[in-house]
Amino acid sequence: MLAKARQNRALRWLGRQILNTPQPASYFDPLAEAINPMWVQAYTPARVERIFTETHDTKTLVLRPARRWGGFQAGQHVNLGVDIEGVRRQRTFSLSSSPRLWQDNGQITLTIKRHPGGRVTNWLHDHLEEGAVLGLTDAFGDFLLPSVAKPLLFIAGGSGITPILSQLESLAAEDYRAPVTLLYFVRTRKDTIARETITALAARYSALTVRILATHDNASPRSLNGSDLDSVPGLTARDVFLCGPGGLMDLATELLYQRGIRDSQVHCTFFAPPTIASLSKEALGGDVRFVRSALSVDSTGDATLLEIAEAAGLHPQSGCRMGICHQCSCRKTSGTVINRLTGKPSGPGEESVQLCVSVPRGPVTLDV
Template identity: 40%
Template sequence: MSQSEITTQSDSALGRAREWLARSLTQEKQMAAYMEPLIQVVMPGWQTDAIRSKVVQMRPETDDVYTLVIRPGKRWKGFVAGQHLRITAEQNGSLQTRFFSVSSSPAHYRDSGLIELTIRVQDSGRITPWLRDHFAAGGICNLSEAEGEFTLPAGAKPLLMIAGGSGITPFRSMLNQLASNNDPRDVHLLFYVRDDSNALFREEFEKIAAAHSNIRVTFMDGSKVGVVCEEHLREHCPDFENRKVMICGPTPMIQLARQTVRDLGVSDDNIMFEYFGAAPIEMDRGDGKDAFVSFERAGQSAIARNESPVSLLELAEGEGLKPTSGCRVGVCHQCKCTKRSGVVYNTLTGKYSDTGQEDIQLCVSVAVNDVVLDI
């Protein structure tokens, strides 16, 4: 056994010992979690699993889009282009949390110590306009570590990026990182916007494209050309079938773009996508029968109706249960639980589980047949 393997095993054993001690004394995984309420008396908004960070600027981009420029705390571990994080701020004594992609590049963070979150004010939204006003003059927020797998694929395969609206944010990070690294792979971005006034980062993208012959950016004015279609692909990126296709934006746009490239011969293995919001339920339940869901520890059960499928989280809450949850879109993993048996469909990945025991996320899982959950 090598020295590094011995060190890894030792660190793992020490971590388990610390967790056992914390649980024995406090019923929490970390001593800090037990102390959190006391610390918050002195430092309101402090969280065990987040890093106190400073918002240094709120920069308007359009009438309904703004960017928060943030200096993460020293404990923050950085990110990969395309990843997202959780930002939390205190509003009238309660903590408000939302998830956003980092729109700046890792190279920018390395050079400046700053990251950017570009945020669209949601129609009838309560938090996105408040964040803009709250941080108009800067302030303190909490950041989670970055996570997510919607990142640049390895290898040199050409890329076609299809973005809609605020779905541009992970692509902005990726394009800037590609440019910073002088990555030679061929990349074409098709950016669908409501109209010309909503073409976010136009000058920035045009400068990148002008300086790097392997990067092309095409702005698609939706008020004039409509939505993504075969004609657009063949006109602007005729070799799309030979590219890895990455899609990000509103749910209807993603569904349309995925189906369009599938129908034109692009395999699922060459399609990557990330929803901005809850993923739709698109599943085939096979026999079309209702499913029986048993909540084992609670001694309760519910019927998952075939004609109106809902997530297992919603089903549990409908029975008065209160499983731990957070983002409700499959990002934070707080609603993870053990499925004892049965098949579930993951709305985020579009995949069906095996029949045996495994961990699942309640908020993005739908019962396909009878399911037993450790709840």
């Protein structure tokens, strides 16, 4: 009798501890993961239903997230979590399927290019198998289609086509009735991602015009030029969506501005963190103090606060590593940082900074 009362007291105590903890999932998830990984609560589990090859270095994953996942809008991204050699790693990828596929079939797709030296993309290409379960965050990002129909121009380079595929599928699904043009730059024809999908889209969606332009198929390489833009009917009335390597995006923006397109008409999403080309590297770096970790690191050059922290053995939270997801945001209590995306300096005082795109300029103190 006494033993039973003690047992009940112990169970009540355990229940209170679990319910009072800020992350009850951390108690149950290891057990859930062992029984059925789709029951895990700390992230949304997504089963890999199919993997297919797009090009020699790009694959598409067809995933079925648990039904509690919140869905997405065309052009958004998710962080994908994978365990590699016992370490949980997250990277950001754009959703390449239409939101309609999720609504109707409960599936999404991510189209992933292998990055040379990229730990996560190489693991996904070499080791991921159908049937495995990956972790997803909620979707995020503001690379979104306009809410009222207006003429659109999409300029994509390489794997920058992925969020645009989702947007084009979405426009076709809702039969968006304004002219839509895609200029898709690939290195060679063989590097065209989702060629069949794009061809089929253009065939069934009459508002869409597609030009696929190979930059290195001939002896003299070509890039985007003014006449590519001048061939787009009614160019200056269009909203423009850009996604691709930094060089293509910079060139496109410059050519569009020269043709009278306004800043408010241009929508970009970053494909990789831009580098600080215009700032002298001697001006960058400094002593970075991670106060909560009781650690100081002297940095030089244009390493970001995230890179500096990781090189010192710290593991601050991060996701996309390119300034999109805000998972790495933390308090800077003093010092100036340069934002890699804008090249602009922060103020000297207390404020929130994104570790992955902030480069110290002089001594910086962080609440990390």
